[in-house]
Amino acid sequence: MGHILELKSVDKFYGTNHVVKNLNLNVFDGEFLTILGPSGCGKTTTLRMIGGFEIPSHGSIILNDKDITKLPPYKREVNTVFQNYALFPNMTVAQNIAFGLKQKKWDKSRIAKKVDEVLEMVRMEIFKQRKPMELSGGQQQRVAIARAVANDPKILLLDEPLGALDLKLRKEMQSELKTLHNDLKKTFVYVTHDQEEALTMSDRIAVMNAGVVEQISSSEELYYQPKTKFIADFIGEANVIKAKVTTKDKVSIGGQSLELKMDNVISGNEVDLFIRPEHIILNTSSGKIQGKVQEIIFVGTVRKYKIGIDGGITIVATETTLKPSLYTPDQLVYMDWDSDKVSVF
Amino acid sequence: MKEVFVKYRLVLPLSLWLLIFLVLPYVFILTQSFLASDNFGQVIYDFNIDSYSKFFTNSLYYTTLLRTLFIAVVVATTCVFLSIPLAYFIAFRVKKYKTILYALIVLPFWMSYIVRAYAWKIILGQNGILNSFMMYVGITEEPLEFLLYSNFSVVICLVHIFTPFVAIPIYTAFEQIPKALVEASKDLGAGSWTTLWKVILPLGLPGIISGGTFALVLTMGDFLTPVLLGGPDTLFISNIVQNLFGTSNDKPMGSAVGILMLILILILLEYSGHMERKYASFKSKSY
């Protein structure tokens, strides 16, 4: 698969506010790429620059080997699904979908055929003659997707499209979008602040923070091998444990010594250890460090243990609830883990 | 893209129109206020400040201005006192018929000025409806004469005309007060009066100032009601302008009075805008 879209050293300033910083991003043909980050990280601005609603301050945007950096939106072969759908309230569902095709001067019968085709795809055929106001949020969402897809864009841009829906509907739409992506075999660039949404749908995720892409990788890699502390913190639940480097390959956590392979660290420095709760194995006989069970919380499929160690540090470990709990509060337990499951920042 | 030119092309007709038919006329009377006029009312191009010095030395001018200001304050205050219960009622007491009641105060806002003045004339006249009603039910034997052609009739008519102008911004301000604050006040043991006095009025103050200023400024600019309903001594500053451009035919003097009126009104508007911002408790206000 080759690149369909390249962002080369893109910068965007609003006045003195540097919102996107030297961004380099390659999008593969046909992939589902998600730009994930907290609000204000520059993800929406990036999407809007691809859509043509913002012009980069520096750098260039290349679509299919063509420089589109300064092309107005109506000349770009990309289409956007807007956050609040932006359906034209004065037009019916069918007219909304036909809008882009009319601009391309398609003839009537061809437009009608295409409208039916995309409506069938999003299962909205019976709502063809309705006005957007008469539809529910989920239905408006489908129409917005259909309207963008009808134009056969090189890339479909989606700007937090599920943000306005309730949780249940959002889950449904996530799997529908994924199916749609598989069926259409189109490139999707999706923007969200919801990590779970990103993890479930994407082929690759680009995590943005403060205008910078910190890591681009698959969901699993992002989850298990975060490259920065921000990502470790932002994605999923994780223990970030303060530790002090004592000698080479040894750290101290709340007075307990622990062997750890590290690169380029100096004795006396503080480091953060990162480990997922589900990677901590509890037992009563032996392990890497010891602590006291403070609290046991039942959360459905897992049981969560809060374990306190000296120095006011609390570590969270989880266990499946298939087995009954072997531990009780105030009990001393050992925590063990595979060395490759720990990251150090 | 040629957007740069597009936007100027869109505002050009309006800008030109306003320049020729609004800005230049204002600039012109400003200039004219520094000129003189001969005995036939012809404007002479002779730069002086006589008109302005006449304004501040001839008591006719400055006492009229002060009287107008006084009546304007009376009118504005009365409008505010009438508007507060009305706005309070619609904002806090009504749920179902809110739109209808709101339309009821907006409607007279746009209703014919001249006809409303006419209505008060037939109501308050010597043989008018009020007098004949009072004699019919036996409250009085003789018609009351002070009702029409007096300061009383002028004030009542202006209050009637300008109350909607005052009620609308006050209502808008009340409507922006979160209902939870009113409930919180009552929850904390404050009665309705205390809530009104300590919570609603302070928070609604920008709307009250804005509405009051409307009535004040509109009264100062009014010249028809004094002519139609006023007595021999009811003369507003606007009537002086009207006469100077009409029968007295002294346009430079008229321009000077007009300019001074304008300056006073601009100062009032500026000051009231400043007070509105000062007492604003919520963002995004426009009345």
Add this chain to the structure above:
Amino acid sequence: MITQFKSGLVPVAALAVITFLYFPLIIIVLYSFNADSVSAFPIQSYSLGWYSVMLQNDSLLAAVKNSITVAIVATTLALIVGLPAAYAMHKYDFLGKKTLERIVLMPITLPGIVTGVAMLSFFPLVGVRLSLTAVTIGHITFLSAIMITQLLARFKQLDPFLEQAGYDLGARPLRVFFVVIIPNVKTAIIGAVLLCLVLSMDEIPVTFFLIARENTLPIEIYGMMRRGITPEVNAISTLVFTVSAIAILLSIRLTEQNQKIPK
């Protein structure tokens, strides 16, 4: 002990104020059907007499015709000048925008009499003699202010993404303006037009100074009032009320309806 308003106090006060606002209007309507020529209480007998007197008053009818002509011409031109300007003022930042915004508000905030005498003094210098034409020009000037404030308010409520969606789907700016923007502010435009018609029909301060021999309706009524009480004014006023009330209620409804667009 919590002191509640005596439950009736607020509604009674509010009702009293509403009555005060509507009482004179009701009087006019009632007395337009009064058979007597003296407006006294109570009305002895009802008739449509004053309406037929009104229909025979040629100068009154001419004034109605003049007012309608001025209102239609002035409103149309105010729309032509105001609509593109309001759109540009909403969408773009440009040199002198703040100044323009302030100037636009002048005819609304400043007293009509000063605007009137300023126009009276200046118009002859640019070849506009006192006439219905001068009145129309004066009306266009203040109506464009009304038009712009009304339309700007509506443009501000418009979802900015609608316009972007138009571009995104391949429509150029001019097309987006006519196919996306205009249809979605259509009701606001109609509302503003109705409002302008009503305001023009009722305008006095500016008209008063620019008029020559031919009168508009409010100036004609003003003249009739100065001559004494003629109950045919009740009749014409009732008609004016009815028409403008319908226009205004329609205008309020149209402006409101449009705010219920899904977000």
